[in-house]
Amino acid sequence: MIAGVFARVRRLGEEVLGVNARNLSFVYPLNPRPLFPRADDKLLTKEILAAAGIPVPPTLAVFETRRDLAELGSAPRAAEGFAIKPAQSFGGKGIAIVRRDAAGGFVTAGPRGDVPFDIEAAREHILEILSGVYSLEKLSDRAFLEELLEPEDVLGALSYKGLPDVRVIVCRGSVAMAMVRAPTKASLGRANLHQGALGIGVDLASGRTTRGVVRGRPVDSHPDTGARLDATRIPAWETVVDLSIRAAARIGLGYLGIDVIIDRRRGPLVLEVNARPGLTIQVANRRGLVPALFGGGQP
Amino acid sequence: MRVRDKVAALLLAVAAFAILFLKIRFLGPSVAALLPEAHHEIRVDMSLDGHGEDVQVRMAVPMPAPTQSIRNELVSSSEFRFHIEKDGENRWGVWERAEARGRCALVYSATVRTEPRRFELPAVLPLPARYPQAVQVDLLPTPLIQSGAAEIRDLAARILAEQDRRDAAAIVRAAFAYSRDAIRSAEIKGTTDALTCLRLREGSCGGKSRLFAALLRASGVPARLVGGLILKDGSWTSTHVWTEAWLGGVWVPFCPLNDRFAEIPSNYLILCLGDESVFTHTRDVNFDYIFHAKTILAPPMGEDAPAAGLLNLWAAFEQVGIPVNLLKIILLMPVGALVVVIARNLVGIQTFGTFMPALMAVAFRDTGLSWGMVLFVAILIAGGIVRVLLDRFKLLHTPRLAIVLTAIVSFLILLAVTAQAAGAILPTRATLFPLVILTLTVERFAILWDEEGIGKAIRVTLATMVVVAAAFAAIQWRALQAVVLAFPETLLLAVAAFIIIGRWMGLRLAEFVRFRSFIASGERG
Numbered sequence: 001m002i003a004g005v006f007a008r009v010r011r012l013g014e015e016v017l018g019v020n021a022r023n024l025s026f027v028y029p030l031n032p033r034p035l036f037p038r039a040d041d042k043l044l045t046k047e048i049l050a051a052a053g054i055p056v057p058p059t060l061a062v063f064e065t066r067r068d069l070a071e072l073g074s075a076p077r078a079a080e081g082f083a084i085k086p087a088q089s090f091g092g093k094g095i096a097i098v099r100r101d102a103a104g105g106f107v108t109a110g111p112r113g114d115v116p117f118d119i120e121a122a123r124e125h126i127l128e129i130l131s132g133v134y135s136l137e138k139l140s141d142r143a144f145l146e147e148l149l150e151p152e153d154v155l156g157a158l159s160y161k162g163l164p165d166v167r168v169i170v171c172r173g174s175v176a177m178a179m180v181r182a183p184t185k186a187s188l189g190r191a192n193l194h195q196g197a198l199g200i201g202v203d204l205a206s207g208r209t210t211r212g213v214v215r216g217r218p219v220d221s222h223p224d225t226g227a228r229l230d231a232t233r234i235p236a237w238e239t240v241v242d243l244s245i246r247a248a249a250r251i252g253l254g255y256l257g258i259d260v261i262i263d264r265r266r267g268p269l270v271l272e273v274n275a276r277p278g279l280t281i282q283v284a285n286r287r288g289l290v291p292a293l294f295g296g297g298q299p
Numbered sequence: 300m301r302v303r304d305k306v307a308a309l310l311l312a313v314a315a316f317a318i319l320f321l322k323i324r325f326l327g328p329s330v331a332a333l334l335p336e337a338h339h340e341i342r343v344d345m346s347l348d349g350h351g352e353d354v355q356v357r358m359a360v361p362m363p364a365p366t367q368s369i370r371n372e373l374v375s376s377s378e379f380r381f382h383i384e385k386d387g388e389n390r391w392g393v394w395e396r397a398e399a400r401g402r403c404a405l406v407y408s409a410t411v412r413t414e415p416r417r418f419e420l421p422a423v424l425p426l427p428a429r430y431p432q433a434v435q436v437d438l439l440p441t442p443l444i445q446s447g448a449a450e451i452r453d454l455a456a457r458i459l460a461e462q463d464r465r466d467a468a469a470i471v472r473a474a475f476a477y478s479r480d481a482i483r484s485a486e487i488k489g490t491t492d493a494l495t496c497l498r499l500r501e502g503s504c505g506g507k508s509r510l511f512a513a514l515l516r517a518s519g520v521p522a523r524l525v526g527g528l529i530l531k532d533g534s535w536t537s538t539h540v541w542t543e544a545w546l547g548g549v550w551v552p553f554c555p556l557n558d559r560f561a562e563i564p565s566n567y568l569i570l571c572l573g574d575e576s577v578f579t580h581t582r583d584v585n586f587d588y589i590f591h592a593k594t595i596l597a598p599p600m601g602e603d604a605p606a607a608g609l610l611n612l613w614a615a616f617e618q619v620g621i622p623v624n625l626l627k628i629i630l631l632m633p634v635g636a637l638v639v640v641i642a643r644n645l646v647g648i649q650t651f652g653t654f655m656p657a658l659m660a661v662a663f664r665d666t667g668l669s670w671g672m673v674l675f676v677a678i679l680i681a682g683g684i685v686r687v688l689l690d691r692f693k694l695l696h697t698p699r700l701a702i703v704l705t706a707i708v709s710f711l712i713l714l715a716v717t718a719q720a721a722g723a724i725l726p727t728r729a730t731l732f733p734l735v736i737l738t739l740t741v742e743r744f745a746i747l748w749d750e751e752g753i754g755k756a757i758r759v760t761l762a763t764m765v766v767v768a769a770a771f772a773a774i775q776w777r778a779l780q781a782v783v784l785a786f787p788e789t790l791l792l793a794v795a796a797f798i799i800i801g802r803w804m805g806l807r808l809a810e811f812v813r814f815r816s817f818i819a820s821g822e823r824g
């Protein structure tokens with residue numbers, strides 16, 4: 001019994017990738033600092049990927065200075081809904097998802113249901129982004145409006161509102177691990193694991209979901225619906241893998257987390273890329289990254 | 300770890316030990332003079348109210364003695380003239396001012412080193428036929444040590460067997476046992492003479508010491524009182540008195556109250572010899588005093604220390620007038636950093652800022668750990684309240700932080716003023732450095748609160764406090780201090796450790812907890 005626990009602790013130490021090893025073996029050597037903005041600046045990422053013919057969500061408007069706010073009046077009117085995003089922020093900070101409610105007015109999700117979100121609120125939020133409120137080490141930032149995407153039905157069924165995505169870890173040109181990130185009630189429609197979203201492991205060969213993680217704890221069923229997590233096959237899985245590998249190659253960093261969204265109308269789109277992808281994906285997959293990254297060998 | 304990391308770490312370690320070895324070889328026995336020793340920083344705060352009269356205050360200041368040495372004497376005497384009067388071995392600090400008016404504050408401070416001394420008394424020590432001129436006065440009765448009184452003489456005769464009357468060793472044993480055991484120890488204000496002490500059958504240090512001295516004098520052994528302080532970390536107002544007996548040609552210390560037979564403990568500081576008051580002053584000036592002391596490490600005062608320079612940083616720093624305290628802070632910073640590095644990279648504890656805990660630990664040297672923690676939490680709470688109040692204004696990050704800082708500065712001033720009014724020690728301890736460091740943590744706290752919520756900010760606060768306490772324990776560890784201060788080359792070992800930890804690929808301790816589901820289930824996907 002004790003020996004069994006000890007052996008498992010040892011195996012944990014050997015197979016799970018920690019922050020130290022991630023930084024020393026992958027982030028530092030494979031992701032040169034000067035290239036970081038290609039991953040950290042969402043607008044720059046989109047530019048690079050779009051230029052290479054990789055599908056990305058359409059940008060409605062970009063705001064670089066206060067003066068650009070004049071365009072705000074016309075931009076969102078056409079859309080069903082939109083997302084306001086800072087170009088540089090981590091962990092989903094500063095992203096406002098705005099949609100039309102039944103009455104046709106713009107609303108955003110709050111802790112106690114939808115709250116109205118008018119042009120004035122949008123203007124204030126963009127001003128906050130421009131002054132660097134959400135990108136703490138920077139003095140200023142750019143803001144942009146993105147078309148609101150609609151999840152297709154399969155992954156949409158796993159999510160509470162919001163937009164699920166697929167996080168794919170690409171290391172030196174091959175996929176090491178993947179998970180679906182599904183918004184939950186607790187995460188207020190955000191697909192960020194830190195904010196309580198559900199992570200679901202993915203079998204790389206088949207594109208089937210396996211089991212999940214919520215707030216760092218392993219789960220086998222959906223926290224909101226109780227549905228089993230291992231019954232889903234990710235639509236267009238081969239395309240998701242292909243896009244991730246191509247996107248990683250274009251960005252030019254050797255160790256990346258690629259976030260792919262599967263839009264109802266447009267299919268798989270690369271939403272953003274992350275130069276220091278989190279490690280909780282290992283809990284969702286119930287397996288460590290070390291064997292996948294080192295081919296079973298030791299660092 | 301790569302070969303180059305191992306080689307670099309190894310070379311640094313070898314270099315550290317090589318320098319250490321060469322230094323010890325080169326310096327020989329005088330290397331001991333580099334090792335810092337525990338000293339006490341003492342301060343005496345005196346105050347009085349003048350009403351236009353001429354005022355004089357005399358205080359017995361510490362004297363050099365075989366068991367103690369004094370340096371860095373400083374006096375602050377506002378408008379008083381100050382001089383030192385010598386009277387035999389005693390030194391009197393004298394403050395004088397004509398027509399003193401209003402509240403006056405006088406301060407005496409010094410760095411003292413005291414060491415214990417123990418005397419072995421022979422089993423039998425015949426009373427000499429006559430004593431040197433100088434000690435004969437210490438055989439005579441005085442108004443407070445009534446060795447000529449019948450009651451004292453009877454008692455001396457009663458507690459001594461007939462055959463022991465000419466044995467000084469037996470006399471001190473019997474007189475000591477009597478004044479220690481037969482007299483109840485009691486807190487007594489004011490001066491108790493030997494006879495009163497005997498009649499009341501209770502006494503404090505003064506009564507017991509005078510009774511002991513009277514019994515010795517009555518039996519033919521010269522005895523005198525010694526006035527001084529019992530040093531401790533903190534503040535206090537009582538002076539202490541003990542007795543010395545002239546035995547075998549030297550003065551041997553005894554303290555019947557604290558059961559010190561023929562020994563002086565390391566925390567006794569001698570202020571004056573003879574039955575003198577430590578303070579004398581002009582009447583009716585509402586004179587008051589308080590003693591403060593703090594244990595510090597300081598270089599030894601020996602003369603055989605190596606010349607100033609790289610071999611002797613102490614002396615080098617003293618030559619250019621940089622306080623030894625600053626040298627300590629500088630040299631101990633890497634030790635604090637080592638604790639932080641271990642906490643972050645091996646244990647996986649998230650703290651405010653990278654080296655903020657090390658800085659806080661150094662800052663807490665001034666306030667003490669518990670007061671420092673209290674200040675830390677108080678400042679964070681004050682900052683948090685202001686932040687909540689500001690929430691509705693939806694200010695930008697930096698201006699909002701500036702308001703929080705301004706509020707904290709006001710809070711600290713308020714705290715200092717009220718604490719001063721309440722007579723607390725806080726204001727004297729909360730010097731600029733800890734306050735600046737603690738105020739900086741508010742920014743870290745606010746950022747974390749913004750980014751990851753109040754729960755996370757509180758967790759990181761607690762984690763920071765744990766790491767600060769660990770770093771504090773490390774930098775306050777006397778033995779480690781002594782080694783690092785005397786042999787700064789040991790810092791190369793710290794660098795070697797930083798290299799090894801800097802290439803440490805293993806999981807952090809906290810990650811074993813984070814991924815514990817891998818242990819619990821043992822299953823594979």
